[in-house]
Amino acid sequence: MKLIWRTLHELKSSRFSTVLIIIELIFSIVCYQLCFSLTKDYLGLRSFFADNYEGNSVRVYFNDDDLKQPAALTESISPEQSFTVKHYMSEHDDGIFISCFSDEAFKIAEEAGSITVDLDADYNGAQPCLVSRTIADKYPAGQEHAIAGRRFYVCGVLPNDTVFYMSTAGTGSAFVMASDRFKAPGAEFVNGCVFMKVGSERMNEVTARLDMAEGIAGYERFVPDDALKKEFAAVSGILIIGVWIAVISTIGLLANNYLTYKKNERNYLVMITIGAKKRDITVLYLLRMLVCIAIALPLSFGASKQFAAWQGTQLAGGISIAFAVGAAVVIELLSAVMIAVGFMRKKSILPKSA
Amino acid sequence: MVKLTSISRTYNKGTPNAVEALKGVSLEVNEGESLAVMGVSGSGKSTLLYIIGCLDKADEGSFELDGEDVSRKLSDQLSRIRNEKIGFVLQDYGLIPEKTALENIMFPLAFSKGVSYKEMKRQAKKISEFVGIAELNRKRVSRLSGGQQQRVAIARAIVNSPKLILADEPTAALDHKTADRIMELLLSLVNEGRTLIIVTHDKRIADMCSRTVYISEGVITEGE
Numbered sequence: 001m002k003l004i005w006r007t008l009h010e011l012k013s014s015r016f017s018t019v020l021i022i023i024e025l026i027f028s029i030v031c032y033q034l035c036f037s038l039t040k041d042y043l044g045l046r047s048f049f050a051d052n053y054e055g056n057s058v059r060v061y062f063n064d065d066d067l068k069q070p071a072a073l074t075e076s077i078s079p080e081q082s083f084t085v086k087h088y089m090s091e092h093d094d095g096i097f098i099s100c101f102s103d104e105a106f107k108i109a110e111e112a113g114s115i116t117v118d119l120d121a122d123y124n125g126a127q128p129c130l131v132s133r134t135i136a137d138k139y140p141a142g143q144e145h146a147i148a149g150r151r152f153y154v155c156g157v158l159p160n161d162t163v164f165y166m167s168t169a170g171t172g173s174a175f176v177m178a179s180d181r182f183k184a185p186g187a188e189f190v191n192g193c194v195f196m197k198v199g200s201e202r203m204n205e206v207t208a209r210l211d212m213a214e215g216i217a218g219y220e221r222f223v224p225d226d227a228l229k230k231e232f233a234a235v236s237g238i239l240i241i242g243v244w245i246a247v248i249s250t251i252g253l254l255a256n257n258y259l260t261y262k263k264n265e266r267n268y269l270v271m272i273t274i275g276a277k278k279r280d281i282t283v284l285y286l287l288r289m290l291v292c293i294a295i296a297l298p299l300s301f302g303a304s305k306q307f308a309a310w311q312g313t314q315l316a317g318g319i320s321i322a323f324a325v326g327a328a329v330v331i332e333l334l335s336a337v338m339i340a341v342g343f344m345r346k347k348s349i350l351p352k353s354a
Numbered sequence: 355m356v357k358l359t360s361i362s363r364t365y366n367k368g369t370p371n372a373v374e375a376l377k378g379v380s381l382e383v384n385e386g387e388s389l390a391v392m393g394v395s396g397s398g399k400s401t402l403l404y405i406i407g408c409l410d411k412a413d414e415g416s417f418e419l420d421g422e423d424v425s426r427k428l429s430d431q432l433s434r435i436r437n438e439k440i441g442f443v444l445q446d447y448g449l450i451p452e453k454t455a456l457e458n459i460m461f462p463l464a465f466s467k468g469v470s471y472k473e474m475k476r477q478a479k480k481i482s483e484f485v486g487i488a489e490l491n492r493k494r495v496s497r498l499s500g501g502q503q504q505r506v507a508i509a510r511a512i513v514n515s516p517k518l519i520l521a522d523e524p525t526a527a528l529d530h531k532t533a534d535r536i537m538e539l540l541l542s543l544v545n546e547g548r549t550l551i552i553v554t555h556d557k558r559i560a561d562m563c564s565r566t567v568y569i570s571e572g573v574i575t576e577g578e
Contacts, residue, residue, distance in 0.1 A: 001471045002464050013452040270448045273409060274462040274510065275437020277430050 017260040028249040028328045029300035038239040126151035282340040289336040355549045356383040361415035375401040377572040388550040390560035393569035408432040441511030445523035451496035485509045501532035
């Protein structure tokens with residue numbers, strides 16, 4: 001009863017700063033929530049755009065040798081010799097984007113006799129791939145194979161020995177597997193298969209080739225439209241502002257705690273004079289913080305939920321609310337505990353008039 | 355009641371800013387006695403008061419309070435002694451401005467063991483009547499006059515029935531008439547058997563006490 005009385009009086013004696021801390025907490029939680037949520041959006045878009053998003057392209061048909069003879073390769077291209085990957089976009093380890101085709105374009109390619117790999121299809125967890133003719137006997141099409149601990153589903157056999165490429169696309173990967181005679185520098189050779197990667201340093205070359213291929217095969221390229229670019233710029237901009245507000249709000253939270261303590265310090269010293277132990281004061285101070293948190297939590301939950309609903313990301317919103325609340329509470333408690341520890345370690349307890 | 359033997363206190367010891375506030379002070383104050391401590395600013399009288407009030411510790415010497423050696427006591431034990439045996443009246447009253455007079459008076463009891471909330475309230479009301487401020491109980495102390503605030507401070511100092519009352523310039527901020535009334539009140543407590551030690555600059559106030567000591571540069575020069 002006495003502890004409640006003391007806590008109530010502690011709250012009452014610093015009504016203004018208590019209300020400020022509660023508002024500050026709500027504000028911080030909403031800010032953090034906004035930041036977490038925006039970061040998620042930002043990262044999603046960031047990976048989408050990556051460094052060289054301008055090079056988003058479609059299709060590759062070459063091996064290392066062919067790259068040295070663009071004209072020859074261009075001439076050799078025909079739907080029968082090529083293959084098509086249906087998917088949205090992806091980012092290679094090396095930085096190349098391989099991407100794809102609208103359903104319509106995919107259908108056209110299929111009808112034209114191109115071998116197709118539908119990355120959107122379910123291959124039971126295996127990676128879809130194509131094999132070159134030379135190893136088709138070993139790895140028949142339409143079957144799953146395990147190579148070096150990786151599971152591959154062979155979607156088709158390329159009708160020539162020219163090989164070629166590999167892509168990783170979004171949720172899955174598509175590989176072309178060839179015999180080792182096609183092994184290029186830097187390619188990974190596993191169990192008779194070559195996994196070739198197109199390095200980012202060859203990006204220009206690849207892009208040039210793609211342009212040529214596009215012209216011949218009439219395939220579409222994915223180029224981010226203005227709306228998408230705008231969205232990315234908007235999210236980046238709001239995120240930067242959000243981070244600043246969150247930083248300011250964190251500083252506000254810390255400063256508010258400290259100023260409240262400084263404002264009440266004289267009262268604490270008076271309490272010491274009349275017989276309070278330092279521990280009593282510390283408990284009082286921490287209890288006040290807990291009450292502030294207890295009041296701010298449901299309010300900030302409500303406010304953050306509104307934000308999450310506004311952003312239309314319920315699950316991610318929920319996660320970011322949890323993070324935001326956690327972060328704000330941790331900052332609040334940490335600063336309160338630090339101040340309390342500082343008070344406990346305070347050497348002089350003399351009242352000011354000393 | 356109070357027995358100080360060769361008490362020394364140096365602030366910032368071991369640094370170039372070291373200040374020797376008390377130099378081997380010895381002083382004895384008997385139960386039921388009223389003692390005025392006089393001296394110029396910086397002479398060490400407040401330091402002496404804080405050591406007697408267990409708010410500060412002496413570097414050297416021994417200090418007995420009510421027959422108990424308190425010089426080696428731990429911080430928590432000193433808090434209990436302050437709460438049970440000592441009542442403080444400070445120059446700036448030391449009240450909590452946002453609280454009412456009654457709440458301020460109740461406060462020391464909030465840190466006492468075995469006193470219920472009901473008992474706290476009852477005791478505080480009784481004391482506020484005793485010091486003549488019952489009608490102010492519900493008022494916030496920030497709205498009271500200096501004399502009224504000092505009465506609240508005195509009520510708070512005696513609510514725990516301490517044996518020793520320490521007053522640091524209790525009348526410094528008051529006019530003569532109010533100061534006299536406050537002194538009357540304090541001396542009436544002495545008549546009840548309590549011990550009073552007052553730090554003051556005012557000779558007139560000191561003359562109302564049964565004994566006066568003068569302190570200069572950390573040494574008691576007169577009336578030891």
